[in-house]
Amino acid sequence: MMSIIKYFKDIYLGVKSLLTGMRVTGHYFTHPKEIITQQYPENRDVLEMFDRFRGEVVLLHDENNEHRCTGCSACEVACPNGTIEILSKWEINEEGKRKKAIDQFVYHLQMCTFCNLCIKSCPTDAIVMGKDFEHAVFDRSELTKILNKPGSKLMPGIK
């Protein structure tokens, strides 16, 4: 007799706990506004990343194609895994002095861990973290980027 009571009690409790769970599901079924799913590739136009989001390292250029990088290599030293390579050259400035300037700011995106240490170490705030996060490419070599634009110069007044 006791086993029969237990049998039916188990069925009752099982069905009850299932229905309790189903009630939560049912609540969201009838309240679609509480669902937070984003339709990612479709919402690209309105998708706004946060200001501090670390997507990739970007060397800032202004409208005159001038940047703030002096080629001091502080970021290269700060980088834990050799992501940044600065190839410098000697330039003669308007005062006739030989001065070091960057030739190529090479950025190996495939090695970057987005730790933000290079940005923090830059004394002239030349580099920032960009918001682009779609880095998939078909060939690995495309991930090695040269960040200074062709023909760009150092902004006057930056030392």
Place this chain on the structure above:
Amino acid sequence: METLDHSEEITALESQEYFINMGPQHPSTHGVLRLVLTLDGEIIRKVEPHLGFIHRSIEKMCEKDAYTQIVHLTDRMDYLSCHMNNEAVCLAVEQGLEVEIPDRVKVIRTLISELTRISSHTLWWGVMGMDLGAITTFLYGFRDREMITDIFEETCGARLTMNYNVPGGLMDDIHPNFQNRVKAFLEHFKKKLPEYDKLLSNNVIFQERTKGIGILSKEDAISYGVTGPAGRASGFSCDVRKKHPYSAYDQVDFKEILDETGDCYARYKVRIQEMWESMNIIEQLIDNIPEGDFKAPTKAVIKLPKGEYYQRVETARGEFGVYIISDGKKSPYRLKFRSPGFSNLSALDHMARGSKIADMVAIMSTLDLVIPDIDR
């Protein structure tokens, strides 16, 4: 026609042990863990974990890196409690440098640690349900975790590998929206956490699969060094936040969640209770962030004085320790991590012996293993 005589075969039948491999790609191993199970029919006789699939030699890499560069490597160990790992390294370095850390930094570190703990436990809750066959929980767990990752993304810059700590303080000050967002999250999560009980905790099937399964006694927990929620579910009082307070844990009032049973359901309950306790800690601190600097001044090249430094913190999985031996140069002579996952995994064999193979998933899931933390 040939007649078969079965009587001889039956007497010759005897049980034979056999091996199966669970993983490294088994969906419930949460990573590349390979378990060699010795089975007798359906009963587990022995569990042998094989490691090394995700070994990146992080400890060796630390020996060539400067102290500021070590921090980001610890993100890649236990990626679900990355902030606590970062904090441990920074606290150990600060211990060597003997710098005074501003109160603001201490409170912010504690707040983000607790948010990380909640996010780790919600992910675990979702995945635990999924391991036992309920896909629903996975989606609900990730919904609530998403709000925390948004907070991290806004303040720290990344969702998972945040690298927000630097020796001496923090990388940036908190975002102006931080407090409002955390309060909004608390309000949201207080309503949603009871849903977790409705969906999973009180479910009969779930209780049948976890109660009395994988029992770990208090003595065994201590001898295997099982810490964190898994150890506390066996009655082993091991909360580093309570025993050796660091950061702002001495300023807050919170309970250490303990259970006596030591089975899978106890480990489950401890983690659910810990989420309530974490919310309690955050509530006490969120309105009381002191003004001040977000970083104590340190030299650009940090050199630790010759000596040994040890710092432990409580991550979402247990006690995490950093042991630095410095010879006075800019990178450590040797650096050792005591990861909670590795010790917790060592008790798996003891817990799983004698139980059915289907229970293996429940036992592993409640230990909350993160494989990169075990393998480093």
